[in-house]
Amino acid sequence: MRSLAILLALALPASAEVAPKRAAELQHMVTQDCGSCHGLTRKGGLGSPLTAQALAHAEPEALASIILDGVPETAMPPWRPLLTEEEAMWIARYLKQD
Known part of the structure; x- marks a missing residue:
């Protein structure tokens, strides 16, 4: 599983450029959609924590x-x-810095 994740990661682009409007939409998505399982403060719930510390x-x-x-x-x-x-x-x- 880990080697699959590494191979997939190598295929992803090195930079992550999104328009400011889309960035705001993605932030909202993280709060609402990810937050429904990982907690609205991303400290965990059904899913694991998504705080910068947890993902360090x-x-x-x-x-x-x-x-x-x-x-x-x-x-x-x-x-x-x-x-x-x-x-x-x-x-x-965003998750790693916030």
Whole structure:
């Protein structure tokens, strides 16, 4: 599983550029959609914590891969139908800095 995440992460773009309006939409999505499982303050719930401290050792590329493809046999769904790779990378970086 880890090697699959690494391979997928290598395929993601190095930069994550999104327009300011889309960035605001993604922030809202993180709060509302991710927050429904990971907690509105992202300190955990059904899903694990998504605080910068909890994700300190995670690579943004691996996080983006999880966001896009979900985690099989868990409640983490794939968001690839709704997000681009750049948007997933933006979310991953946002989670690590916020």
